[in-house]
Each structure stands twice: as C-alpha cells, then as structure tokens.
Amino acid sequence: MKAIDYKKYPLPRLRHHANPVLYFPLRQQKGKKLRYPPLIESLNWKDVFVNGESPKYLDVGCGLGKFMIEMAVLNPSVNILGFEVRSGAVDWINRVIAGEKIPNAKALWYSAVNCFPFISDESVEKIFYFFPDPWIKKRHNKRRAFSLELLDELHRVLKPSGTLYIMTDVAKLDEHQREVLAQHSGFSYSYVSTNDWDLHVRTNQEEFCIRKNIPFIRMICVKSGKKIALNLP
Numbered sequence: 001m002k003a004i005d006y007k008k009y010p011l012p013r014l015r016h017h018a019n020p021v022l023y024f025p026l027r028q029q030k031g032k033k034l035r036y037p038p039l040i041e042s043l044n045w046k047d048v049f050v051n052g053e054s055p056k057y058l059d060v061g062c063g064l065g066k067f068m069i070e071m072a073v074l075n076p077s078v079n080i081l082g083f084e085v086r087s088g089a090v091d092w093i094n095r096v097i098a099g100e101k102i103p104n105a106k107a108l109w110y111s112a113v114n115c116f117p118f119i120s121d122e123s124v125e126k127i128f129y130f131f132p133d134p135w136i137k138k139r140h141n142k143r144r145a146f147s148l149e150l151l152d153e154l155h156r157v158l159k160p161s162g163t164l165y166i167m168t169d170v171a172k173l174d175e176h177q178r179e180v181l182a183q184h185s186g187f188s189y190s191y192v193s194t195n196d197w198d199l200h201v202r203t204n205q206e207e208f209c210i211r212k213n214i215p216f217i218r219m220i221c222v223k224s225g226k227k228i229a230l231n232l233p
C-alpha cells in the first residue's frame with residue numbers, strides 16, 4: 001500500500017472535543033443558535049464519490065480519518081464515508097483525500113446521532129465505530145451516541161450479515177454498548193482477539209492505545225435478525 005505522507009498537510013488547531021450539544025440530535029436542540037452540522041435527507045452519490053456509487057463502508061466518528069483514508073487506499077473498489085462533528089477535521093481529511101487523489105473516500109460534517117436517511121436500507125457491508133463517544137461516566141448514558149435508535153439505524157443500513165466493528169478503551173462504555181446490543185437483539189456479537197480482527201489498518205486512537213499500553217476491547221457484531229420495531233419517543 002502506498003504510504004501517505006500526512007506531514008504534507010499541516011493540521012489546523014483542533015479542539016479535542018466539539019461543543020457537547022453536537023452529540024445530541026438536532027431535534028433536541030431548543031431553539032439555540034449554534035453551529036450544528038446540517039441535517040442531510042438525501043445525497044447524490046455522484047457528488048460524493050468519483051464512481052457515483054453509494055458507500056459500502058461507514059466510519060462513524062472518523063476523527064482525523066487515518067483509518068478511513070488507508071482503508072480506501074487498501075480497498076480501491078469500495079467507497080468509504082466518514083462522519084465527524086468537528087468541521088476542521090472534516091476539512092483536513094478531505095484536503096488529504098484530494099491531495100492524494102483518492103477517489104473512494106469522503107468525510108462528511110455530520111452528527112451521527114441524527115441517523116442516516118440518505119443511506120438506503122441494506123446497502124452497507126461494514127460499519128466502523130471506533131472510540132467515538134466522549135462520555136465515559138455511567139451517568140452520561142443518556143448522552144451517548146450509541147443508543148438503541150442509532151443501533152437500529154446501523155442495523156437498517158447494513159446488508160444481511162453485514163458487520164459492525166467496535167473498539168473502545170472505556171470499560172463503562174463497553175458495558176453500555178453490550179447492554180444496548182442485548183436490548184436490540186438484531187446482532188450476534190463477541191469480543192475478538194488481535195488474531196481474529198480482520199482489518200489491516202489501525203485508527204489513530206488504536207495506535208495511541210497500543211503505544212501507551214492502554215487496554216481496549218475489539219468487538220465484531222454481525223447483523224443477524226430482522227429490524228425490530230422500536231417504540232421511540
């Protein structure tokens with residue numbers, strides 16, 4: 001794989017976390033004026049990817065995008081779409097993608113908590129959900145992006161037997177994610193060891209954890225059951 005020289009693309013100053021309100025769905029914002037990523041109802045894939053096809057891979061909370069960029073280079077026939085709430089990171093990723101002439105990757109300024117009405121049912125093969133939630137305390141459960149609603153949306157867009165990959169270094173978050181997965185019941189899921197992890201690219205945060213000896217879990221969730229009827233408010 002062609003190595004990317006990220007130093008060619010100076011990083012702007014980025015905040016570690018976005019404004020916390022961006023982690024809540026737009027419908028819950030009560031008339032406050034804020035710089036919130038626009039809701040997207042539909043997308044013309046010709047405006048997003050050179051081949052005009054829809055994405056087969058999604059990277060939810062793609063951060064600085066190393067993983068999605070390198071996955072795109074490794075899998076040139078697959079379009080990968082990243083979602084990120086920090087607009088500076090999105091602009092930077094898309095500068096790297098343009099500079100390296102990578103036709104099959106794009107980052108979108110979008111908060112994943114608003115779901116993905118612009119993505120068709122059963123069109124996605126793999127979804128990556130890596131270290132995205134900044135809320136690490138149990139009392140923050142309600143603020144977490146990983147909700148029954150989001151999981152059901154991931155289930156909707158995944159093809160039958162499509163895969164959701166999860167990594168986290170926060171034990172409470174792992175516990176919360178397993179509770180939501182158990183409640184949903186549309187996935188079979190298990191922890192996997194490094195040997196059984198079939199992705200050949202690492203994320204920025206994964207590399208950080210490995211470098212600093214921070215333990216983290218990897219989980220593979222395979223879509224199994226039918227979409228469940230959720231009684232959401």
Ligand SMILES: C[S@@+](CC[C@H](N)C(=O)[O-])C[C@H]1O[C@@H](n2cnc3c(N)ncnc32)[C@H](O)[C@@H]1O
Pocket residue numbers: 017018022023060061062063064083084085086089110111112113129130131132133134145203204205206
């Ligand atoms: C700790 S970083 C991890 C980035 C990358 N996945 C990795 O493993 O290196 C988490 C990223 O998820 C983003 N994020 C958190 N909640 C999000 C949401 N609701 N929608 C989109 N991005 C989100 C944050 O802005 C941050 O850049």
